[in-house]
Amino acid sequence: MAKTFVSYNNILSSLGFDSETVVENISKGISGLEKYEDTSLLPEPFCASLISSEKIESEFNKIGDTSKFTKLEQMMILSLKKVITASNIPLNERVGLLISTTKGNIDVLEKDSNFPESRAYLSELGKTIQNFFGFNNEAIVLSNACVSGVLVISVAKRFISEGKYDHVFITSGDLVTQFILSGFNSFQALSAEPCKPYDKNRIGINLGEVAASVLVTSSKENLSKEAVEILGDATCNDANHISGPSRTGEGLFRSVKAALKEANITSAEIDYISAHGTATPFNDEMEAIAFNRLGMENVPLNSLKGFFGHTLGASGLLETIVGMHSMEKNTLFISKGFDELGVSKKINIVKTNTPKKLNIFLKTASGFGGCNSAVIFSKTTN
Amino acid sequence: MLQEFHIKSYCHIKSQTVSVNGQTIFNDDSEDFSAFIKNAYKFLKTDYPKFFKMDNLSKLAFLAADVLLKNENLNEEENNIALIFSNKASSLDTDRKHQAAIENDAEYFPSPALFVYTLPNICLGEISIKHRLHSENSFFIFDRFNAEHLQLYANSLLRSGKAEKVLCGWVDLDENSYDAFLYLVENEGEIEHNTEEINRLYNIL
Incomplete structure (x- = not known):
């Protein structure tokens, strides 16, 4: 079977807007988690990794009209744009687009949202990203709970191995919303302190928001150095x-x-x-x-x-x-x-x-x- | 030469009707989805009390899978049948209910029993539990029924040996509108596993 590679990549998170900066912060032990008291998100204090909308908008302003795109769309587009640019691959019929998300633009269901409810349909999110970049192929959205971001790599590999595509761009993202916080809190799964995986004193999760994107390709030419x-x-x-x-x-x-x-x-x-x-x-x-x-x-x-x-x-x-x-x-x-x-x-x-x-x-x-x-x-x- | 696969059986649940291989097996005049699916469950002698805890999308997907898989003489211990499902509305029908439960400070009451169903792939978990499937499962969202992607993905899982059979299809539920079409792909069968046939079967009812 043909080989497949994961190559150019981007992370847009509270620790930075590109993979190198984010990894540098991780190597210094810096966490993006902070404690919040924001009753518009959750009636009680919580700990999360959030990205300020202002910061995203000031970046997005350079490439598009912030009033026309939701916060998540801006994050995913900013993240994917860096990967497409670095890859230097023309977006022809041999190039696919995969999107991994659990809840997409779920915040448009909130009563004071500036966007119509139709934006909550994940295929609309797919179309928005597809059209922004001018992909020839329809976006494929995978929504398979918390394994989505791993499974989506398998999906890209499988579409390449079936000969459908030579290259697949993946973008993934989810937001920390009232919807998600209230749900995990109802399970009593949230920790109000920074989480402690595998530790004796662990009590639960923190939620975070991020957009992450990669290129999955069958071509061994022009791979990134960490491919x-x-x-x-x-x-x-x-x-x-x-x-x-x-x-x-x-x-x-x-x-x-x-x-x-x-x-x-x-x-x-x-x-x-x-x-x-x-x-x-x-x-x-x-x-x-x-x-x-x-x-x-x-x-x-x-x-x-x-x-x-x-x-x-x-x-x-x-x-x-x-x-x-x-x-x-x-x-x-x-x-x-x-x-x-x-x-x-x-x-x-x-x-x-x-x-x-x-x-x-x-x-x-x-x-x-x-x-x-x-x-x-x-x-x-x- | 690439190995070819076949569609062994298929079912539809739409317009107050449950059909298998194009033949109606249950029809009901309930306008309301909840009443219709409950009547179908009873008529089909499903006998699975967990059904009543499921949200409407899971009920639709579960019953469509059950009418096909119960004819398969499945092993009681485990079966390697991959699930590749898709729809347009994801879990939005249940998402709206969770949002309504948190919309007002005065009536803030999120429920874990409801929240767990705010993911479309939960129905795959329900089907896996009932039929002992420790297999591959994926839930895709498309604007409309997308035979080509389902066919490619099923072929990939069968050719790589990751699955012995694949149950594929479309399970969409959005308020009171519902449409389920599932089909079982394996080595043997009368119908060729290609996009023309998949689209023909999808549109048969």
Whole structure:
């Protein structure tokens, strides 16, 4: 089968508006999480990683009319534009557009929104981005809960392997809204303090907003320096519960197994795991069980939620991009918020930035609906 | 030569009718979706109490999948049937209900039981639980029924050996308008798995 690569990339977040700045901030241990008291978003205090609308608008003003695009559209367009420009690929019929989001423009349902309710339809979001850049092909929107940002990489690879496209641009994004905060709060899943993935004192998640974009391509020419090859990928359902993870980590275990099989490597060849690590008691425990069942308890692992919070449909892509840069720099980044192991099985959490020769990493995610996704990436050989 | 796949069976739920392979198996004059789908559930002897906790999109998707999969003599332990579903309205029907529950400070009452259904792929989880599917699942949003992308994606999963069979289709629910069309793709079957046939079957009712 033809090889596929993840190449040019962008992260637009509270830690910066390009991948290099964001990764530089991560390497310094700087988190984008802050505590907020904003009753227009949630009746009680919360901790999140937010991007100010003013900051986004002042950037977007240079390329478009801010009154015609929602905050999320501006974020996704700004992010994707940098990737399209860097890639220098003409947007012809061989180029696809994939969009990963869980809730899209859900804030237009609020009664004081400046935009019509029709903007909440995800296909409208797809069309807006497609038309802004003039893509020939219709945008394909993937909305598969919190695995969307990982699964979307598989989807790009699969459309390329079926010969539909040579190159696929992916953009992903979600906002921190009244809608999302109230929902996670009703599950009592939010932590009012910065989250502590895998830690003994973890109490829940923080939410975050981000847009992240990449180019997935079948061409080995003109790759970015941190580009990676996709070796294997899989998505498996727990078939257990719609809002809680499997106690045995069944779907995650199976998805990693299947991805290893396609990559034709053993778990011993994985140098680093970029895990999901939401900092809820159940999720982190489930992951520890699954990685132990896979014999990966000694593989260095981190969660980046302590830097960005949970950024929903963008999280998997965002964390893949950071993983690519981590590999290029041969550096394991700290799993921020972690002090003392608080899961029942041993796992090897990265406690401090550590130099290490990195060749292959695994990215995983798990989400509502019982879905779990895993993708394995290797350094490119050029 | 690339391996070819076939459509083994298909079903529609729309216009107060449930049909399998083009034959009506249930018809009802309820104008209201909730009443219609409950009557269909009873008539089809579905016997799955969790059904009543589901939101309307999940009820529609679950019942459409169930009428096809119950004829498949599935293994009780597990089955490798991938789910590739799509629609236009995502979970907006339920999203509007969650938004209404938080819109006013005086009546602020978000419910976790409702919030969990504000994702379109939850229906894939419901189907996976009932039929023991530890398989691939993806939910796409399109402006309209998109046979080409479903066909390509199903082929990819079957050719790579990631799935033995694929249940594909469209499950759209937006206020009181609903349209479900699911079809099962595998090696054997009478109907060729190509976009012309998929579109023909989608438009058969």
